[in-house]
Amino acid sequence: MFNKTLNFLIVSLLLSLITQAQAVTVEAEGQAIIANKDITSAREAAIRDASQQASMQAAVYVSSSQVVRDGILEIDNMQISTLGQVSNIEIVEEKIIGTTLYVRIKANVDIDEGCSNGSSNHYKKTIAVAAFPLQQLSQANLGGLHNISSALPAQLSQRFNSKGQTISYNAGLINLYPNPSQASTSQLNDGKLTSMLNTIGQLDVNYVVSGVIRDIAMVDPRTHAEDNYFMDLYNKLDFKSKRHLRNFEIDLFIHDGFSGHLISQKHYQTAGLWSLDRTISTGFATPGFTKQDYGKKVRALEDTIASEIATELRCEPFTTRITQVEDRTIWINAGKQQGLKRGDKLTVYRTSTVFTPQMMANTQLTNTQQTLVIDDVQMGFASGHINASAESHNIRPGDLAIAR
Numbered sequence: 001m002f003n004k005t006l007n008f009l010i011v012s013l014l015l016s017l018i019t020q021a022q023a024v025t026v027e028a029e030g031q032a033i034i035a036n037k038d039i040t041s042a043r044e045a046a047i048r049d050a051s052q053q054a055s056m057q058a059a060v061y062v063s064s065s066q067v068v069r070d071g072i073l074e075i076d077n078m079q080i081s082t083l084g085q086v087s088n089i090e091i092v093e094e095k096i097i098g099t100t101l102y103v104r105i106k107a108n109v110d111i112d113e114g115c116s117n118g119s120s121n122h123y124k125k126t127i128a129v130a131a132f133p134l135q136q137l138s139q140a141n142l143g144g145l146h147n148i149s150s151a152l153p154a155q156l157s158q159r160f161n162s163k164g165q166t167i168s169y170n171a172g173l174i175n176l177y178p179n180p181s182q183a184s185t186s187q188l189n190d191g192k193l194t195s196m197l198n199t200i201g202q203l204d205v206n207y208v209v210s211g212v213i214r215d216i217a218m219v220d221p222r223t224h225a226e227d228n229y230f231m232d233l234y235n236k237l238d239f240k241s242k243r244h245l246r247n248f249e250i251d252l253f254i255h256d257g258f259s260g261h262l263i264s265q266k267h268y269q270t271a272g273l274w275s276l277d278r279t280i281s282t283g284f285a286t287p288g289f290t291k292q293d294y295g296k297k298v299r300a301l302e303d304t305i306a307s308e309i310a311t312e313l314r315c316e317p318f319t320t321r322i323t324q325v326e327d328r329t330i331w332i333n334a335g336k337q338q339g340l341k342r343g344d345k346l347t348v349y350r351t352s353t354v355f356t357p358q359m360m361a362n363t364q365l366t367n368t369q370q371t372l373v374i375d376d377v378q379m380g381f382a383s384g385h386i387n388a389s390a391e392s393h394n395i396r397p398g399d400l401a402i403a404r
Contacts (some may be wrong), residue, residue: 028053109285121403123318128171129153130210144281160305211252219245244272259363325390346401
């Protein structure tokens, strides 16, 4: 009882620390051995050591799976890691004792307050980026951008992977919206996809990113429709004019990869100069395309999208499918690649299908109250144990293990 109460007080104290000010000033001490009388290198090493100590003092992040029973908070899985970013380092004191150099620094530490929804898992989410159909196909004629529906998801998938926060797969050949103009209405009232759901499930990813390209037309449609020779020539010579601006506007949707439910919906828009003659075709995401100011603006927007989505998904639950069960041992479809390690803990959920009055299928999750403790981790899968037999809780392949 005392240990449970102590754990609760520790968690409360640490959580109060990380939810306060975003930046604090701390003093910390570091040390380093002076090798070959190289005081400069020793000083740098001592400052690095002091910076790490400052980060530890400023903030720790407590990640725990918490269960309340009989009014008592039981800590199921506690992980502590520093989140402080150290800056404005000032050396307050420096001294040498024997062959060791000691420094005391004063520094600012910016604290990452974590996720506002309380999520704390650190695992890399898997993403499939589906096709982005163009709402008005004729707009692709200018520049020959007819490959945009499949090339855009390929570009976004690369951007996601470059951020290092997610594992992304290009699913640009899968079109979730056969009629792009009705994309926002092609979902059920609860936001579940009505098409290609089986295909999404086969991808076996945490989240599916898809969307519709609403507009890639010129801001001024007269720019490439001028019949007067001299006006057309003037337009070409005045290639830096705003009349050469071209739109790029998309709606983006994020769906849960296991249930099909809508997680988030966003709208993005930019514009850039398109100064090529209307007879020149570059294609989308080609060297000729990216040389254009328009291409550069689109690439910049792709980076923005990847950063925002990766940050948002960091605070969403991590889900993986159970692939095999044997007594108390369970195998899951995630491993080192997703950031799992020995000793990690996930909650096991049974999946079942329920139907609405309109006979639409929905995935229902039931918490088995069983914690999967990871014992062995491979690159693409892992295995662990639960406290009871899987059969006694009706846990089967296809069920899910979730970290929130």
